[in-house]
Amino acid sequence: METKSTEALLAQPEIPAGYLNIMGYVDKSEVNGPGCRAVVWVQGCPRECAGCFNPDSWTFEINQLVAIDSLAADILKNPHNTGVTFSGGEPFWQASALANLARKVKAAGLNVMAFTGFTLKQLQSESAPPGSQELLAQLDILIDGPFVESQAINSPLSPVSSRNQQVHVFNPEFRDQISWASDQIEVHILKDGDRIVTGYQGWLELT
Numbered sequence: 757m758e759t760k761s762t763e764a765l766l767a768q769p770e771i772p773a774g775y776l777n778i779m780g781y782v783d784k785s786e787v788n789g790p791g792c793r794a795v796v797w798v799q800g801c802p803r804e805c806a807g808c809f810n811p812d813s814w815t816f817e818i819n820q821l822v823a824i825d826s827l828a829a830d831i832l833k834n835p836h837n838t839g840v841t842f843s844g845g846e847p848f849w850q851a852s853a854l855a856n857l858a859r860k861v862k863a864a865g866l867n868v869m870a871f872t873g874f875t876l877k878q879l880q881s882e883s884a885p886p887g888s889q890e891l892l893a894q895l896d897i898l899i900d901g902p903f904v905e906s907q908a909i910n911s912p913l914s915p916v917s918s919r920n921q922q923v924h925v926f927n928p929e930f931r932d933q934i935s936w937a938s939d940q941i942e943v944h945i946l947k948d949g950d951r952i953v954t955g956y957q958g959w960l961e962l963t
Contacts, residue, residue, distance in 0.1 A: 852887030
């Protein structure tokens with residue numbers, strides 16, 4: 757694990773137990789995994805990849821503190837949701853809290869997937885962020901590897917954004933459901949007029 761990543765974790769503000777520090781949330785998306793699903797973008801990532809879709813997610817400063825119980829309830833309010841996706845930012849810097857959220861939504865029958873800049877091998881190592889194994893155990897699908905701009909794909913036939921990334925299907929039920937495309941975007945207009953633009957060629961825009 758990079759020294760920069762370790763320093764970033766140690767320097768981030770303390771998040772109260774039972775809460776997540778998030779960048780954004782939508783309760784319905786069809787471009788962030790199979791089926792209709794909620795999406796949680798966590799706050800904080802030390803990688804600062806060139807061409808990152810969500811550069812506002814890099815800082816570990818507190819953005820939106822949300823209670824895990826409240827977020828789980830919001831996800832489950834939408835009867836169309838079949839799953840939830842964790843993105844960011846880097847979900848594995850808040851792995852234990854996300855594992856807690858995952859357990860709650862999976863108990864209600866939803867599936868869970870995550871994007872990460874780490875490789876699966878890194879997450880399975882002793883140097884992985886705290887709680888990584890706990891979160892991995894809850895995932896049905898994992899997309900691993902950082903976005904590498906020089907290896908960008910931008911293809912309607914690819915579920916990943918750059919050639920170094922891999923799709924890991926932990927739940928066999930989803931082996932034939934990797935059908936989303938890396939060049940799809942959605943635009944969500946919120947009640948207050950803010951917009952969220954999301955998708956693999958999109959970005960998260962909150963103002």
